[in-house]
Amino acid sequence: MRHSRYDANPGCSVEAALEVIGGKWKGVLIYHLLGDTLRFGELSRRLPGVTQRMLTQQLRELESDGVIERKVYAQAPPRVDYSLTEFGRTLGPLFLLMRDWGDAYLARRDIPRAEDT
Amino acid sequence: MRHSRYDANPGCSVEAALEVIGGKWKGVLIYHLLGDTLRFGELSRRLPGVTQRMLTQQLRELESDGVIERKVYAQAPPRVDYSLTEFGRTLGPLFLLMRDWGDAYLARRDIPRAEDT
DNA sequence: CAGCATCCGCGGGGATACTG
DNA sequence: CAGTATCCCCGCGGATGCTG
16 A cells, blocks of 8 residues: 555655755756756756756766766767666656646746736 | 657756755645645644744745745734645646655665666 | 866855744 | 744855866
8 A cells, every 4th residue: 555645754755856856957957868868068068057066966966866877988088978767767757747837837927917816 | 839848948947846846845845735734833843853944934935936825814822824825736746746756766775676787 | 078176155054042 | 823033054066277
């Protein structure tokens, strides 16, 4: 038997999930990796504003959480590919919901609706 | 036309969502309010470790984001009820997924599986 | 290219005390 | 009870410089 509703112990699982995906850049990072395997440089280009330091750190944390995979190619010009693990891909549905909800949220903000309080 | 997959602009919506629910105590807070309308005191009792300062702050932010509602009763012993707004309730499905994923994540951690890398 | 090391500022957030 | 106000610490994270 699992839990049927919003019962049981607080939101421990929820906290755990947020701890994994709630990092400063992790959301966007995972979101991008849901679409593609990407190199370090490509990621930093897609996240204008993130410093290398932060990017590395967040990637490492996601890696140790089993969400992403780090593949290093022993080449002259170094190359590192980042991709989601099988487990990481299970975040897909969650992120689709998050995106949709975020959309709705942003829409609400932009149209402050004068009618309802 | 909306977006069909993980295309379009980064994860702007995802970021927006995480900004709303990603606060230090917001996840648990919302999770608890999904089940019940709760008073300030009850919330602080359910979140051992949170300070009044933080609790108030997080609640206020969620309120201004339109996620929760704050109802003040003009009574001798002050009483304030917190509940999710209609919009806040749309977070329900998202949180169920988060809880399930968090569960899976925690299970993975506890059973480090020696077989796969 | 893909990092790691170091330095450092600032603000998130804890502890405590006070109030309507 | 449900907060606000104040003080203060520490660690997140930016900036910069160096390396395999």
